[in-house]
Amino acid sequence: MNAEKRKTILLLIPIVIVLTGYVLYPSFETMLESFRQEGIFTFQNYIDFFGPKAHANLEALWNSVYISVLSVLFSALIGVPLAFIFNRYDFPGRSFFSGVAIMPIVLPSLVGVMAFMFLYGEAGLVPNMIKDLFGLEEVPFTLGGVSGILLVHAYTMYPYFYMTVSSALNNVDSSLEEAAANLGSNRLGVFWKVTFPLLTPALVAASLLVFMVSMASFSAPFLLAGGYRVLSLQIYFSKINGNLEMAATQSVILSVVSISFLLFMRWFQNRKDYRMGTKGLGAHRSEVSHPLIKWTMVTIGIIAMIILLLPHATLAILSLVPEGSWTWQTYPTAFNLENFRLLFEDPNIWDPVRNSLFMAFVACLGCFIFGMITSYALVKRKFIGKNLLDILVMIPWALPATVVGMNLILAFNQPSPFSFGKVLVGTYWILPLAYFVRFIPLVVRSTNAVLEQMDDSIEEAAQNLGAKWLYTFRRVVLPIIMPGVLSGTLLAFVQAVGEFPTSVLLYTIDNRPISIEIMNQLRMFNLGQAAAYGMIQVGLIAIVMFVSYKFFGVKSENTL
Amino acid sequence: MSSVNLSNITKKFGDFTAVKELDLIINEGEFFTFLGPSGCGKTTTLRIIAGFYYPSKGKVKFNDRDMTTVSPEKRNTGMVFQNYALFPHMTVFENVAFGLKVRKTKKPEIKRRVEDVLEKVYLKQFIDRQVSQLSGGQQQRVALARALVIEPDILLLDEPLSNLDARLRDEMRNEILRLQREYGITTVYVTHDQVEALSMSDRIAVFNAGKCQQIGSPTEIYNQPVNDFVAEFIGETNLFDVELESDEPEKLRFFNSSLDTNIYVDNTPKQIAACQENDQLRMSIRPEAIDVKKTVSENENTIQGKVKMVQFTGEAVHTFIELNENITLKATDLNRGPSTYLNEGEEVYVRLPSEQIRIVPKVKR
Ligand SMILES: Nc1ncnc2c1ncn2[C@@H]1O[C@H](COP(=O)(O)OP(=O)(O)O)[C@@H](O)[C@H]1O
Ligand SMILES: [Mg+2]
Numbered sequence: 001m002n003a004e005k006r007k008t009i010l011l012l013i014p015i016v017i018v019l020t021g022y023v024l025y026p027s028f029e030t031m032l033e034s035f036r037q038e039g040i041f042t043f044q045n046y047i048d049f050f051g052p053k054a055h056a057n058l059e060a061l062w063n064s065v066y067i068s069v070l071s072v073l074f075s076a077l078i079g080v081p082l083a084f085i086f087n088r089y090d091f092p093g094r095s096f097f098s099g100v101a102i103m104p105i106v107l108p109s110l111v112g113v114m115a116f117m118f119l120y121g122e123a124g125l126v127p128n129m130i131k132d133l134f135g136l137e138e139v140p141f142t143l144g145g146v147s148g149i150l151l152v153h154a155y156t157m158y159p160y161f162y163m164t165v166s167s168a169l170n171n172v173d174s175s176l177e178e179a180a181a182n183l184g185s186n187r188l189g190v191f192w193k194v195t196f197p198l199l200t201p202a203l204v205a206a207s208l209l210v211f212m213v214s215m216a217s218f219s220a221p222f223l224l225a226g227g228y229r230v231l232s233l234q235i236y237f238s239k240i241n242g243n244l245e246m247a248a249t250q251s252v253i254l255s256v257v258s259i260s261f262l263l264f265m266r267w268f269q270n271r272k273d274y275r276m277g278t279k280g281l282g283a284h285r286s287e288v289s290h291p292l293i294k295w296t297m298v299t300i301g302i303i304a305m306i307i308l309l310l311p312h313a314t315l316a317i318l319s320l321v322p323e324g325s326w327t328w329q330t331y332p333t334a335f336n337l338e339n340f341r342l343l344f345e346d347p348n349i350w351d352p353v354r355n356s357l358f359m360a361f362v363a364c365l366g367c368f369i370f371g372m373i374t375s376y377a378l379v380k381r382k383f384i385g386k387n388l389l390d391i392l393v394m395i396p397w398a399l400p401a402t403v404v405g406m407n408l409i410l411a412f413n414q415p416s417p418f419s420f421g422k423v424l425v426g427t428y429w430i431l432p433l434a435y436f437v438r439f440i441p442l443v444v445r446s447t448n449a450v451l452e453q454m455d456d457s458i459e460e461a462a463q464n465l466g467a468k469w470l471y472t473f474r475r476v477v478l479p480i481i482m483p484g485v486l487s488g489t490l491l492a493f494v495q496a497v498g499e500f501p502t503s504v505l506l507y508t509i510d511n512r513p514i515s516i517e518i519m520n521q522l523r524m525f526n527l528g529q530a531a532a533y534g535m536i537q538v539g540l541i542a543i544v545m546f547v548s549y550k551f552f553g554v555k556s557e558n559t560l
Numbered sequence: 561m562s563s564v565n566l567s568n569i570t571k572k573f574g575d576f577t578a579v580k581e582l583d584l585i586i587n588e589g590e591f592f593t594f595l596g597p598s599g600c601g602k603t604t605t606l607r608i609i610a611g612f613y614y615p616s617k618g619k620v621k622f623n624d625r626d627m628t629t630v631s632p633e634k635r636n637t638g639m640v641f642q643n644y645a646l647f648p649h650m651t652v653f654e655n656v657a658f659g660l661k662v663r664k665t666k667k668p669e670i671k672r673r674v675e676d677v678l679e680k681v682y683l684k685q686f687i688d689r690q691v692s693q694l695s696g697g698q699q700q701r702v703a704l705a706r707a708l709v710i711e712p713d714i715l716l717l718d719e720p721l722s723n724l725d726a727r728l729r730d731e732m733r734n735e736i737l738r739l740q741r742e743y744g745i746t747t748v749y750v751t752h753d754q755v756e757a758l759s760m761s762d763r764i765a766v767f768n769a770g771k772c773q774q775i776g777s778p779t780e781i782y783n784q785p786v787n788d789f790v791a792e793f794i795g796e797t798n799l800f801d802v803e804l805e806s807d808e809p810e811k812l813r814f815f816n817s818s819l820d821t822n823i824y825v826d827n828t829p830k831q832i833a834a835c836q837e838n839d840q841l842r843m844s845i846r847p848e849a850i851d852v853k854k855t856v857s858e859n860e861n862t863i864q865g866k867v868k869m870v871q872f873t874g875e876a877v878h879t880f881i882e883l884n885e886n887i888t889l890k891a892t893d894l895n896r897g898p899s900t901y902l903n904e905g906e907e908v909y910v911r912l913p914s915e916q917i918r919i920v921p922k923v924k925r
Contacts, residue, residue: 003631455643455645457641457642457643457645458645458647458648460610460612460632460639460641460645461639461641461645461646461647461706462647462658463612463631463632463633464610464632464633464637464638464639464707465633465638465658465659465662465706465707465710466633466634466636466659466662466663466710467633467658467659467662468633471662475658476647479649480647480648480649
């Protein structure tokens with residue numbers, strides 16, 4: 001008993017230190033800052049936030065909520081029907097189309113937004129093409145403002161609905177529906193009375209997820225809507241304007257919203273839901289036999305595929321446009337591999353890629369080790385305050401990236417014991433630290449999933465055969481959970497490479513990552529190079545996802 | 561090889577007492593079984609021996625060594641888990657070799673011993689298989705081999721056969737016994753299956769609700785249960801309440817009020833379990849001991865009844881006889897052909913032989 005307790009405590013010490021130092025303490029510093037004005041304790045910041053003086057803040061909060069609700073709605077309207085069509089009907093090309101349907105997830109948000117700008121923005125290719133095709137005087141439409149944000153959100157977030165509903169549909173025992181039909185229910189009745197209630201947990205989970213992600217959305221309002229006022233962006237502007245106290249206050253308010261959602265989601269998922277013990281033998285799909293309907297579906301599938309892949313294609317094409325060859329012309333005129341060649345020849349171009357790869361690697365190494373230990377402690381050890389630790393670990397996942405960035409700024413713009421008495425802000429290491437903090441939950445979650453599958457008796461068997469704890473951990477536990485740890489880490493790597501909001505708050509000249517360089521290139525109207533950087537990110541992500549699917553059997557839906 | 565000595569073991573989980581004041585000595589080389597319904601504390605006791613739990617009270621000794629708080633990896637026990645707990649990422653060889661590797665055995669020696677033990681469990685040809693590619697019975701044997709190869713002082717088996725189908729279970733039962741005899745290892749076997757317990761064990765401990773009810777050889781447990789729980793749990797029996805009427809040195813007279821009959825029982829320790837003054841008494845008689853006749857006889861303990869149902873199981877015939885609306889007896893006979901079967905509704909006379917009755921106290925709840 002005592003030896004067991006000692007081991008648990010030994011495990012917990014580093015976990016608690018890291019979480020306290022890099023999650024709790026920064027949040028606490030932000031909280032303190034929000035109650036300060038010119039060094040004096042005051043509620044003034046909150047009064048300013050909610051008061052009539054700066055209604056910009058309240059408006060931003062309102063906009064955030066309103067955009068998030070609409071994003072949930074639109075994502076559901078696209079994702080749920082798609083899930084139904086692809087999982088319940090069989091028609092030519094079905095499995096191919098359903099693979100294409102999740103392609104938006106390989107676009108990091110900044111890159112996705114950039115592609116939408118190229119396509120539908122003010123000088124967008126699509127509006128101009130329509131104008132030229134139909135000989136119009138003016139472009140028929142351009143994308144911007146709220147509608148722009150919503151379109152990007154719907155495009156990038158509907159996969160959450162698509163994937164959760166698909167997997168829920170596959171788990172619905174089709175004999176239930178058959179039983180209802182057998183009892184005399186018609187098709188619509190079966191849907192409303194049987195299928196829909198069984199899907200509710202998936203729908204709620206996806207809605208919460210999309211809501212949280214839209215609340216945190218940064219790139220879309222930042223680039224596409226010319227700084228449209230949403231809370232995550234307001235934090236950035238307050239910080240740029242040097243008003244750290246207001247930035248802190250806004251962060252606290254956004255944190256409260258996000259953490260409430262985290263707690264609500266935990267509660268919802270821990271609730272006993274009425275999933276069946278028996279799994280269906282996979283939903284059986286009805287074959288669409290009527291030729292007209294069949295070919296209509298195929299046509300719709302092809303059109304949808306074109307729309308879905310247009311951003312990817314645009315990036316690929318524009319990445320071939322060399323600098324200075326596309327200025328006043330409506331369409332690019334020259335294509336070559338210049339941008340990719342420069343990558344290897346111009347250190348200025350190569351540096352961001354190297355920075356991104358290196359920083360993501362360091363952060364993920366940290367996540368790998370820390371996530372593994374934390375997950376093990378959470379799943380396999382008993383101790384008081386486990387629930388609290390569990391919540392603490394998930395907080396960086398729930399907090400918007402902007403808030404994580406702000407917290408780190410406010411904690412490490414002064415010497416602290418957790419930074420070994422150094423000021424970290426403005427140094428190289430603040431960004432890897434931010435990536436590390438932000439992506440711990442990904443590794444913990446995916447490791448938890450495998451560890452929960454591993455029976456306790458496996459460890460006991462090793463111990464019974466004479467193995468000490470460390471030996472057991474190395475030789476038995478680690479090999480078993482490795483797929484989970486690795487897939488979490490790879491996902492963290494993917495996200496770290498694409499990470500924009502914390503990067504834009506924390507980067508320096510020395511460590512500017514790809515995302516920042518994309519922004520710089522866009523500012524200089526060097527669209528080709530920006531697209532080339534985007535392609536590099538997409539390529540990395542595609543490779544990592546492919547590897548983790550091929551070698552660790554990680555399905556993309558588990559990565560959400 | 562070791563003997564195991566548990567003295568006054570109590571194990572609490574929070575407020576809940578899973579094992580209460582257990583005293584037990586398992587001799588060297590013995591096949592000892594913990595038998596009891598699910599949740600009665602068998603696994604808990606086994607895990608106390610293995611070292612996964614430390615008792616809240618009491619002492620665990622192997623031979624004369626106090627092992628109460630020694631950690632599991634230092635006990636040299638070999639445990640076979642209910643779900644086998646094979647290492648899924650290892651081959652059969654690696655699984656079996658694990659314990660030897662931990663003991664820093666030389667490579668050639670490991671190879672020799674693993675091959676040896678796999679030969680014994682008839683798995684030599686599967687040595688390089690991944691364990692997930694084996695059938696349930698084969699996995700079971702890998703688990704057994706893995707525990708045996710380290711030459712443990714004590715072999716611990718926790719319901720090792722409960723995940724196998726009936727035929728395989730029979731086969732593995734003999735297999736385990738054969739290996740235990742071959743290695744001569746002190747073995748503790750946990751099961752809730754009485755047939756398994758009776759047919760395999762040297763001695764059995766019957767558990768109920770955290771308390772050990774009786775320790776004895778299979779025949780003792782079956783023929784001389786100490787209380788109505790043991791009588792009912794082991795095998796089938798007919799139980800009803802009786803009161804002591806007269807106390808003569810040779811024969812005791814009991815009375816059942818529902819039947820309004822006297823029942824005579826030989827006054828020997830074989831027939832009468834140890835009882836306290838104010839215990840409620842019950843009589844137990846096994847179905848195979850009951851004598852059913854179509855004609856009346858003047859023997860003692862004979863009661864009239866009516867055949868309610870006849871159940872044919874192949875080798876045996878069960879006859880359910882209603883004595884009154886509250887009491888139905890079950891009588892079992894070997895199958896001796898259709899001419900001997902009774903018909904439903906037939907009037908019969910049942911005799912409860914006085915040398916086959918066991919009087920037991922009722923367990924206090
Ligand atoms: N680790 C534990 N924590 C709390 N209660 C336990 C634990 N292990 C067993 N118990 C309880 O102790 C009782 C005996 O369990 P166990 O020894 O596993 O029974 P069995 O005889 O079926 O093997 C059960 O009621 C069980 O719920
Ligand atoms: Mg058990």
